[in-house]
Amino acid sequence: EAGVAQSPRYKIIEKRQSVAFWCNPISGHATLYWYQQILGQGPKLLIQFQNNGVVDDSQLPKDRFSAERLKGVDSTLKIQPAKLEDSAVYLCASSSQGGESYEQYFGPGTRLTVT
Amino acid sequence: DAKTTQPPSMDCAEGRAANLPCNHSTISGNEYVYWYRQIHSQGPQYIIHGLKNNETNEMASLIITEDRKSSTLILPHATLRDTAVYYCIVRGPGSARQLTFGSGTQLTVLP
Numbered sequence: 001e002a003g004v005a006q007s008p009r010y011k012i013i014e015k016r017q018s019v020a021f022w023c024n025p026i027s028g029h030a031t032l033y034w035y036q037q038i039l040g041q042g043p044k045l046l047i048q049f050q051n052n053g054v055v056d057d058s059q060l061p062k063d064r065f066s067a068e069r070l071k072g073v074d075s076t077l078k079i080q081p082a083k084l085e086d087s088a089v090y091l092c093a094s095s096s097q098g099g100e101s102y103e104q105y106f107g108p109g110t111r112l113t114v115t
Numbered sequence: 116d117a118k119t120t121q122p123p124s125m126d127c128a129e130g131r132a133a134n135l136p137c138n139h140s141t142i143s144g145n146e147y148v149y150w151y152r153q154i155h156s157q158g159p160q161y162i163i164h165g166l167k168n169n170e171t172n173e174m175a176s177l178i179i180t181e182d183r184k185s186s187t188l189i190l191p192h193a194t195l196r197d198t199a200v201y202y203c204i205v206r207g208p209g210s211a212r213q214l215t216f217g218s219g220t221q222l223t224v225l226p
Contacts, residue, residue, distance in 0.1 A: 004158070033213065042202060042216025043159065056213060091158050104214060106158025 002026065004107035006092050012113045018080035021110045025073070025094030031055075032069055033104065034077050035091040043091055049075065082114045117142040117205040124221040127197075133190040135220050137203030140184045146207050148179060149214070150188045152199040159202065159216075162188065193224045 005024040013019050025032050030051050035043035046065065048055040051072040060067070064083070069075040079086055089109040120138040127133040139148065149164040163170055163177045165186070170177045176189040190197055202219040206212055 035216075040218075042200075042218055043214075044216070045213045048213055093158070103161040104159075106160070108156075109158050 004092055004094055004105050006090075006107035006110055008110055009108065010111050010113075012115065013082055015084055015114050016081040018078065019082055019112065020076055020078045021090050021092075021112075023075045023077070023092030023107060025075070025092070026096075026105055029094035029096050029105070030072070031095045032075050033093040033095075034067055034075070035093065037089040037091055037109070039088070046077070046090075079112075082112075084114050087112055087114045117146055119203045119205055119217055121201075121203055121217065121220045123218065124223070126223050126225055127190075127193045129195060129224050129226050130192055133193040133197065133222055133224070135188040135190075135201050135203075135222060136185065137187070138185045139203070139205045142183050142205050143207070144183075146205050148177065148183075148186050149204040149206055150175070150177065151202045151204065151214070151216075152197075153202070153219070154196075154199040162201075193222075195224050195226060198222060198224045 007022050032049045034046045036046050037043040046060045047057040047067045049069040052069050065079055067077045089111050091106055091109045093104040093106045095104045117139050147164050147166050150162040151159040153159045162174050163172055165177045165179055179186045200219040200221050202216050204214050
């Protein structure tokens with residue numbers, strides 16, 4: 001079974017520029033999550049999708065961050081404009097719905113550096 | 116979801132058992148204890164979870180105290196590849212609920 005795919009793996013941009021990250025979850029997984037992980041900290045949830053609907057975006061800085069999951073499969077997370085404090089690893093995860101499968105499967109992440 | 120407390124770091128000799136403690140004194144009756152780990156430059160990886168009973172799988176064992184206020188993750192024969200940050204997470208029922216990560220325990224397995 002293929003895992004969660006993310007691209008790019010690394011990105012360096014200047015502040016005030018825009019950037020987009022892409023995530024392809026495990027086939028058939030209805031729930032998709034985006035986490036932000038700042039160096040030395042645990043991951044923090046930014047947004048959670050159930051199919052193509054948003055379940056929780058309470059910690060998403062909506063003035064600069066946006067995310068979509070068209071057709072309930074792939075997802076894109078965008079930052080516009082970027083700030084220095086957005087430097088972090090952005091992790092995508094997915095999980096199946098229902099039953100005993102409580103595992104979230106994480107991708108390798110995208111390391112963003114804002115200069 | 117209840118908060119958890121873990122030591123920031125631990126060392127373990129290769130081949131020995133690694134015992135990682137976690138305190139979750141405010142856990143509710145229907146909340147599960149999950150363990151994930153994150154190897155450097157990788158995404159977190161699920162290890163094991165439990166509610167009341169002790170659990171074992173091919174990776175580890177989870178021991179939960181009778182009052183459920185603390186738990187221990189046991190890696191029976193630690194290898195160098197087990198060096199990682201280990202996160203103990205308490206989460207309510209429902210497979211789609213988010214994970215709230217703390218700072219975890221940095222386990223270093225020494226040769």
